[in-house]
Amino acid sequence: MMKLSTTLLAATALIAVAGCSKKRPETLPPAPMTDAAPGQVAPPATNPYGDAVVPGSDADFRRSVTSNTVNFDVDMYDIDPQARSILDSQAAWLTKFPNVRATIEGHCDERGTREYNLALGDRRANAAKNYLVARGVSPARLTTISYGKERPIAMGSDEAAYAQNRRAVTVVLN
Known part of the structure; x- marks a missing residue:
């Protein structure tokens, strides 16, 4: 009985392995097109x-x-006059290139809990997005993401570093 079960087990394993083997396609896809002669490396784009x-x-x-x-100021996500000026120039550029998409990243300083800063970063990114939309940029072209305090631009635990880290950054997607 032991010999029969070993033989069945071995036969089953062979069938399973044979079923997994790849078969060569009947026709191969064409080689990539380049301006280089056969055997030469194509120049970089x-x-x-x-x-x-x-x-x-x-x-x-x-x-x-x-x-x-x-x-932004501490615990704020309001668009002040300086932010309006910056966002107006961004809106003008985005209007000039109507097929370009952008992501607006919300950031915070290191103070506060992770959850609080993620929520505040989201409000900052959305405030910038809403301003751009009000200036005529299609909302379908803009996405937002909050990094909270996870991606500081300035290291340090002083007011100068905190002020640089409280921000919304517009990144054009290529």
Whole structure:
């Protein structure tokens, strides 16, 4: 009986392994198209703008707007006059490139609980998003995310560092 069960077990294992083997496709996909002759390495893709910044890119955005960052006061998410000026320049750029999408990141300083700072970062990101939408940017093009206190830009436990970390940052997606 022992020999029969061992034989059945071995036969079952062989059938299972045979069923898992890959079969070679009947036709192979074509080779990638390149301008290089066979056996030569294709040159790397080049930027049609040379070393210049590509219009509609995040680098173009950061170069063209007043700032990609809006700062906030302690425990606040209101858009003040300085933030309005920054967001107005962002809205003008986003209007110029209607197919570009962006993410607005909400950040906080290190004080407070993780949960509180995630919620405050969300309110800051949404305040910036709502302002841009009010200026004519389609809400479908904008997403928000809160990092709370998890991604500080300035290290330190003083008011100068805290002030830099209380922010909403607009990042253009390429």
